[in-house]
Amino acid sequence: MFTFDHRLLTHLTERKARGLYRIRRAKETAQGPEIGIEGRRYLNFSSNDYLGLADHPRLKQALQRGLEHYGLGSGASHLISGYSRSHQCLEEELAAFVQRPRALVFSTGYMANLGVVSALAGRGDTLIEDRLNHASLIDAAVLSRARLKRYPHVDVEALARLLPTVNHGQAYVLTEGIFSMDGDLAPLPAIASVCRHHNAVLMVDDAHGFGVLGLNGEGSLGHFGLGLEEVPVLMGTFGKALGVFGAFVAGSEALIETLIQKARSYIYTTALPPALAEAIREAVAIVRTERWRCERLGELIRYFKEGARLLGLSLKPSDTAIQPVILGDTAAVLHAARQLEAQGVYVAPIRPPTVPRGTARLRISLTAAHTHDQIDRLLEALSRRSFESPF
Numbered sequence: 001m002f003t004f005d006h007r008l009l010t011h012l013t014e015r016k017a018r019g020l021y022r023i024r025r026a027k028e029t030a031q032g033p034e035i036g037i038e039g040r041r042y043l044n045f046s047s048n049d050y051l052g053l054a055d056h057p058r059l060k061q062a063l064q065r066g067l068e069h070y071g072l073g074s075g076a077s078h079l080i081s082g083y084s085r086s087h088q089c090l091e092e093e094l095a096a097f098v099q100r101p102r103a104l105v106f107s108t109g110y111m112a113n114l115g116v117v118s119a120l121a122g123r124g125d126t127l128i129e130d131r132l133n134h135a136s137l138i139d140a141a142v143l144s145r146a147r148l149k150r151y152p153h154v155d156v157e158a159l160a161r162l163l164p165t166v167n168h169g170q171a172y173v174l175t176e177g178i179f180s181m182d183g184d185l186a187p188l189p190a191i192a193s194v195c196r197h198h199n200a201v202l203m204v205d206d207a208h209g210f211g212v213l214g215l216n217g218e219g220s221l222g223h224f225g226l227g228l229e230e231v232p233v234l235m236g237t238f239g240k241a242l243g244v245f246g247a248f249v250a251g252s253e254a255l256i257e258t259l260i261q262k263a264r265s266y267i268y269t270t271a272l273p274p275a276l277a278e279a280i281r282e283a284v285a286i287v288r289t290e291r292w293r294c295e296r297l298g299e300l301i302r303y304f305k306e307g308a309r310l311l312g313l314s315l316k317p318s319d320t321a322i323q324p325v326i327l328g329d330t331a332a333v334l335h336a337a338r339q340l341e342a343q344g345v346y347v348a349p350i351r352p353p354t355v356p357r358g359t360a361r362l363r364i365s366l367t368a369a370h371t372h373d374q375i376d377r378l379l380e381a382l383s384r385r386s387f388e389s390p391f
């Protein structure tokens, strides 16, 4: 036992020395533009609550109504007795929202990716992924036992060169819609077109686009006008713009039925509490009807970018709520985050392996619930801190 713990502690110490040690900070308030941590209040630019729905009264009321009607626990997996009318209604509403025949609700986006990829691809197949894809898409590839190839970030030409090298089995191309740590959009029309040319099946993880992009908030595919033909597999989550928890996969009748038979992270797990499904239904309704939230978010993004430009901050080419400031070095990014925190501004420092080595960054994220004044305060804090001199 001593040697086991000793070994663990050696690894942990090494991690600390490299500036890669991760800690958790316990929030004492609801998620929102202002949060309390350890008795202090902070302006918060570190959530994925892009539309400011995480603490919305209508979502909380829907959850309470769901609790009254269905109780708390779903009590079983979907295929036993955990599936309820509430899940069914949510699936139907989601399918209509993203204009696909069917949708299937998973407990989390991580599980949705594991489930869909390992249900579809197996030994002998090939998964081709953007190099910056989310960890869940990489883990899904490993679990599926299919061959994994990666192409440089959003490099469609590299993807087009890789596709003809797949000479047996099915090729699948996996990309995020909006990239979680960079905020840029995948060139989906071009990707879809090379996929079609090479008979590859395209899957889009739209965790950060769903609820935000498109005319009605339906996501990246709506933004580009891509349908089922071009993108047979769509995955989206409810824990980000929708402010709740959970995820879904949408596609054809045959796809969803296949997942119900084969997606192990759907089959062998307890169904989401039905009351949560009620809260998600309400969130979908708000996204569809309150388009001003997206307009407001868009306006705040432009306001921040213009302010950052005037400060001479170098931002990535992102027009979304995700605005990373890349500092490169892990020590520099920790130092910068601490400096911002001392000024009452909370921004998450993001380090490897979440992002590639040498690209540690402050991941600034904006929400529709922020005010211009709060963004001014963020910009002021950014202008005061000296990024270049860690320690």
Ligand SMILES: *Cc1c(COP(=O)(O)O)cnc(C)c1O
Pocket (backbone or CB within 6 Å): 107, 108, 109, 110, 111, 113, 134, 136, 176, 180, 205, 207, 208, 237, 238, 239, 245, 246, 247
């Ligand atoms: C957050 C995220 C997930 C995981 O979704 P959860 O519901 O939080 O498990 C998957 N893919 C991407 C791109 C994400 O950003």
